[in-house]
Amino acid sequence: MTRLARWETLLAALLVALFAIGIATSDVFLRGSNFSLIASSTMEKAVMALPMTLIIIGGEIDLSVASTAGLASAVVGKSWEAGWPLWLCLVTALVVGAACGLLNGLLVTRLGLPSLVVTLGTLALYRGLASVLLADSAISNFPAGFTRFGFGKIGGTGIPWTLLVFLPLFVIFDVLLHATWIGRQLYATGTNPEAARFSAVRVANLKLGLFVISGVLAALAGIMYTARVSSSRADNAIGFELDVIAAVLLGGVSIFGGRGTLFGVLLSLAAIATLRNILALNSSNAELQSIAVGSLLILSVLGPNLVRRLRGAQPGRLAGSRSARMAEAGD
Amino acid sequence: MTTLQPSAQSRSARLAAVAGSGQFLRLLARIREAGLLIALAAIVVIVTVQAPRFLQISNLRQILLSVSILAIVAVGQTLVVFTRNVDLSVASSVGLVAYVVRDLLRDHPDIGIPAAIAAGLLIGALLGAINGALVTIGGVPAIVATLGTLYVYRGVVFAIGGGELITASEVPQGFRDIALSRPWGIPTPIIVAAAVALVFAYLLRSTRFGRELYAVGSSPEAARLVGLSVGRRVFTAFVLCGLLCGLAGVLWGARFGSIDARAATGIELQVIAAVVLGGVNIFGGSGTVLGAVLGAILLGTIQNALIILRLNQFWLQAISGAAILLAVTADALITRRVRRSLVVRLRR
């Protein structure tokens, strides 16, 4: 547990450092409008990162979130174009998101397929369905209220409306993960799914539920994106899954499952957004952002590994790693 | 108070069951590839009925040409997957090499085409080596490492190229001929892809190195016990994958009209689809490169069929996704059935 606390401290320090750099390199950094720019462009990814964190802690992964978001966006657009009331379009999109998550969950839990491959397939399938629905066209005549929600800020502050969607969700997920028995069961599942099952944890139902929630929240993110850019296109939110996963992993969540906190993910989302913002303000093109995020991701695992290596943790190769286990094996 | 049963079946019957099950498993592996061929044949038949020009030589050639680059990358990916890893950065590597080689030839045409090709291969191998180092020396899981390099390599291309397009006219025709020429009527990329497939199929079948790749993915623990250095083989697999990405990048740079920094974006998905369709086990240890190549051909055939039948092109991605799901589901169901029947045979 203390190792993670150290990681979050590192992230917090990183965030502070980034803020310092931001202030130093640009006059507009501290402006409210800039803050809202950082915040609003990250909201969709942040919303998707919440269930993604739980899924990865549980030992699985969901690569299809961005495609689900895109499909949801297409559904919103198409149903709006067909004349449905807005609330119905949104609800339909959420239902579609749930269905997408359900398919993922069923294939993983009932058929036992690896989630990496399943969600890779549904990544293509859902994006493909979005393409079939929208082809090359874009639907953009959404009502002003919708657009204002997605793009606008509260009163004179720089706080985007969409933050009001994210924050309660963050609180709910945080409580769920860290204080409820469901969260504890999730950590157990990610650490040792067999032992968890033998301890009466309903592993299959847990994972199924997570995938469905992931689908619903991905759809929500898709709705938010549509509102923000005021347009429904087949390539909405394309590639977002990489950013989401990168943010989760950078936040201290282990790809192997069983470890991580939402607070760390929050910090990492903030850090990545701030980093992108600084680079954008300094007229760096997208490429530096790309390099920076990728490097951060690699460093988040490489760093601790190298530190451990330098401290000389492993004596003999085979001996060091297995001795603890073997000593317990009882001979 | 006792109830007694005699011992189970005779020894010879049990032994026969064991031997039979072995042959059964081997047959199953062949079935996988046969299934691919059947699916391929089925599509060909269905489409030809609707549109006879599907079966024309020129069209078949077009299919093979369109998948040749993909197939080369798929072979590289297969090597990595055999060792229980994955390389998500292939698209970025291909794009990087494609752009850099073009850039090189545009700004320094005097270095000559062979040198440019060599540079492309070398860069690819280097990119693969970085991946390999991160995974083996850095201890970073392959998913995370190659996700990171996917970002970084793509960023580097953008940094080099900005938004610039390098058009066909800016590079020597000789270079473009690499992709456009047709010795004996067969487009060069097809020949290259076929050569790569055959070379690596041989490598994996008949050399110690190839067999050790399978071993390392099948059971890293058993590999260590017999003294195989898992790290070294995984590293080599990544380098080879990078090398093949370099080759694919060179062909990409030669083949397409205009290239910018976004070259080859997103093809990692099709590559993995081809590999999975081809029956390569995502957990390592089994599968064949020929299977992956067949998977690529299957994908290309589907795409071509969509064009020929004038169907909505946008179905391609959905179909690719569905194909992955179907392939993996079928594999899992079959394996489960086999395992269950094996248990029954061995116990009775």
Next chain:
Amino acid sequence: MRVAFVFGWQMSRKIEGTMSSPVISGATAHPSPASSPAPAAEVIGVAKSFGAVQALRAVDLTLYPGETHALLGENGAGKSTLVKILAGIHLPDEGEIRISGQAVTLRSPLEARAHGIAVIHQHPTLFPDLDVAENIFMGRQPRGRFGQIDWSAMRAEVDRLLAPLGVGFDSSTPVQGLAIADQQLVEIAKALSLDARILIMDEPTASLSAREVERLFAIVRRLRDHGVAILFVSHRLEEVFALADRITIFRDGARVITAPASDLTLEATIQHMVGRQLQTLFPKEPAEIGDVVLRVEQLTRAGVFHDVSFELRRGEILGLFGLIGAGRTEVARVLFGVDRADSGTIHLDGKQVSLTSPAVALQLGIGYVPEDRHRQGLLLPFPIASNVTLPILPRLSRLGIVNRPKERDLAAEFARRLQVKAAGVEQAVAALSGGNQQKVVLAKWLAANPRVLILDEPTRGIDIGTKAEVHHLISRLAVQGLAILLISSELPEILGMADRVLVMHEGRITGIFDRDEADQERIMYAATGQARIPA
């Protein structure tokens, strides 16, 4: 009891039929150690500790070519550690190892192999996706003129190696489908191909049927006759006396005695191993046996077990005995909802139930302490408290939020009751000894308050002291009215603890005995599926 035991194993050997000469001949067929050839391997003053645990204390052992040497000892005695040191997996802290008189350092399995040592572990580590030939020759496949692998030569060589072993598979069989017994033979063939001079086998018969044991012993004897030095570790005393020329006994990490097998009696052997009389180990208190809680009727799982029927009453300890492979754990898994039966019914308190998952089983009051502590029983990185409360967390929560003080108190209470030795309930379970880890698993299931508790090899891999504590606990639980199904492959444990004994053999129940009519002989008959001889 001693007479019955001796009689029992002698009889079972006679019934097995092909058993070789009685124990005596094992020693006289070979020269006594005094006139034997130079030692193949010598372990001199080797000591090894893992953290605070001293696994080996300055032990000596000598292996001679053409001799089978058995290593006996209770769990925790240090046998496996010594095997792993010889296998090159661990480095000793002190002491020396000599191979053919030369001092060596075995830094890796590869180096051990290079010195002619071949080790057959309890669970063979092979390449599941590759065939037998490749498993044997990986890394050293024969090559043709241009460096390519010569498959036909390799296959032919492997077939040649397999021929005298009398196996049912050939060189191109995928290893994945092979039973453990056959996998062991693949390992032996590999050892043969490496021209191993020292063969070490760690619990080789643990997963084998009687016939497979017979086959293995014939092969081992043939190897011995060819001059290979053989060291094998085993718990099964009957087998040890049937196969070994010399026996070394370890206790608590030290060597107690080394002697020719003919010089040791069974009772003396047990006494050396255990250090105390057998009787005091199994203190069963009489419990009042009540109504039937669990009734199983004709439970069948195709290919695994058939027509299993029995009843379990409150306060009763029902022993379930059988050799490994009999199907006992498989039955337990179905009773706990991990697997589903194909046919048959399960009734709890008279009502038929459908056990679809462990969660459902727990809800209905069934608990299960699994065989594999590390993989199924515990979450090693987690603290004791989390392990203990995991199944019942919903009960300790209000509106979903876990009541942590309540959780800690509950865990502390059960840890105290079971005398778990640890630095508080927040300590990670991975740091505990095997015995204390098992206590944590038990605590978990006691906290869950079941009506039926299934214990699968509950004292395996635990030190003698904790073993007695666990037996006391089981006895007390029965007195308190719990219905207990005790699965064990230790005959003394079953005989000491059970009110009734069920015996399984290859998936069927072959015997049901009351406490007073159960004895080693009868149980072994039933467990080996032999026809009964009238008493």
